[in-house]
Amino acid sequence: MRRILIIMLLPLMLAVGCKHKTETPAEGALYVRYASLPETSVAQVCGFQLCDTVSVDVVLLQAESDEAWQRMKNEFAIVDSIGVTSWLADTEEPATRVKWEGQPLLRIIASHDKQAIGLYRLDSEEQYDALVDYQLNKMTNDK
Amino acid sequence: MTFESIWEQEERQGLQRRLRQDYPAWLRRRRQKRRTAGGLATVAAIALFAAVALYNNTLTTKDYESVYCNRAGTTDAQWVALAGKTLTRAMI
Numbered sequence: 001m002r003r004i005l006i007i008m009l010l011p012l013m014l015a016v017g018c019k020h021k022t023e024t025p026a027e028g029a030l031y032v033r034y035a036s037l038p039e040t041s042v043a044q045v046c047g048f049q050l051c052d053t054v055s056v057d058v059v060l061l062q063a064e065s066d067e068a069w070q071r072m073k074n075e076f077a078i079v080d081s082i083g084v085t086s087w088l089a090d091t092e093e094p095a096t097r098v099k100w101e102g103q104p105l106l107r108i109i110a111s112h113d114k115q116a117i118g119l120y121r122l123d124s125e126e127q128y129d130a131l132v133d134y135q136l137n138k139m140t141n142d143k
Numbered sequence: 144m145t146f147e148s149i150w151e152q153e154e155r156q157g158l159q160r161r162l163r164q165d166y167p168a169w170l171r172r173r174r175q176k177r178r179t180a181g182g183l184a185t186v187a188a189i190a191l192f193a194a195v196a197l198y199n200n201t202l203t204t205k206d207y208e209s210v211y212c213n214r215a216g217t218t219d220a221q222w223v224a225l226a227g228k229t230l231t232r233a234m235i
Contacts, residue, residue, distance in 0.1 A: 027211050031211055035213040036213075040213075041212070041213065041214045041217060042212070042213045042214075043210055043211060043212040043213070043217070043222040043225075044210065044211040044212075045207050045209075045210050045222055045223055045226045046207065046208040046209045046210070046211075047207050047208030047209070048206065048207050048223065048226045048227075049205075049206040049207060055207075055208070058226040058229075060222060060225055060226060060229070062225070109229050109230065111229065116225065116229065118225070118226060118229035118230070120230075131230070134230055135230045135231070138227070138230060138231045139231060139232055
């Protein structure tokens, strides 16, 4: 009888373990910072999978009008008006361009055509490399 | 010996005989019931394990954990797709 009880309890414990593992992370400071922007859709994708073992948190901003896009360009100090603008930024000040020196930073990609900006938070070199690999693989496959 | 004592003795012996005959059969039935219950519990446990593993697998094969959004109208999948698309030529 005790053996049967143990057999029945194991899956329950496994289920509780899974539930604990899939706990959702909290909203990030960047999302909170931009969520109230007028005419702008803002989303935070937590744990965006770059490969089997590496994931990053991404904040996406999408302007709903030309005025909103102009405001976003001013906010992020974007001077170009065609193609894609990309830079590495300070985690606190996304408009500030920085160099990769191993510290946590943001990889920001702004698309003028889609009027959208993606902010990828990179906390480790592993994430940095995985992001570059992801881009290279995608571009190679899309050719 | 009185009739009553002979009757009692017969009754006792009859009962003992019946017990001797019935006990092994009862033991067999009990063992069989236990085996069946054990088998059913094992099958149920395996099924539960499989269900939990499958559920866990569907969670871990997702290419994101969660999505927060300040506007209605766009699904989680669309945001995740945009997060992927932003890293490609599609945004040019």
